[in-house]
Amino acid sequence: MKEFDPDAVLDTAMTVFWQRGYEATSTADLVAELGIARASLYATFGSKHKLYLRALDRYLLARDPAVVELLSRPGPALPAVRALVEGYVTESLGDDRGCFVVNAAVERMSEDSVARRVRSSWDTVEVALTSALLRARAQGELSADAEPRALARFLLVFLQGVRVFGRDDMHPERLTDAVREALRILDWSV
Numbered sequence: 001m002k003e004f005d006p007d008a009v010l011d012t013a014m015t016v017f018w019q020r021g022y023e024a025t026s027t028a029d030l031v032a033e034l035g036i037a038r039a040s041l042y043a044t045f046g047s048k049h050k051l052y053l054r055a056l057d058r059y060l061l062a063r064d065p066a067v068v069e070l071l072s073r074p075g076p077a078l079p080a081v082r083a084l085v086e087g088y089v090t091e092s093l094g095d096d097r098g099c100f101v102v103n104a105a106v107e108r109m110s111e112d113s114v115a116r117r118v119r120s121s122w123d124t125v126e127v128a129l130t131s132a133l134l135r136a137r138a139q140g141e142l143s144a145d146a147e148p149r150a151l152a153r154f155l156l157v158f159l160q161g162v163r164v165f166g167r168d169d170m171h172p173e174r175l176t177d178a179v180r181e182a183l184r185i186l187d188w189s190v
Helices: 006-020 027-034 038-045 048-072 078-094 100-108 112-138 148-166 172-188
Strands: none
Touching (some): 006 027, 006 038, 006 048, 006 100, 027 048, 048 100, 078 112, 078 148, 100 112, 100 148, 112 148, 148 172
């Protein structure tokens, strides 16, 4: 019988990897932060790498469905898209850890198992944005000649940049100005 809660340990591991990154987190760091023995870490999670992937999966399981849910709500679609953009900025300005997915992409994208997870997350956001923008166009919130998929891709790339710039709180006006312009693009598409 385990003397610790694997879910609680996984939550803590997620936070440690999110704050420090994979390379900067040693197994000794994990043992100290998680409060479990090295043997228990390996017996439960297999390896540092497997623990990292499970922590990333846990983050994705919390984040991606929330984005889909927000963008899938009935009614006008553009307010939901604007809320997503504004939410990314608010979170980014309030959290110097950045986004675990963006951090993983920057640090570990060359690794297939991480790349698959990152791409899947980005695909999920792109599809949710495209669907919302298609609805917006069908409802007359966007002009008939608007390109929902291209606009969704622009927003996806923009949002990932927001996460990177959000880590530097020295110039928050960069983000607020950029968001204003990104949201203006949605207005121009009417």
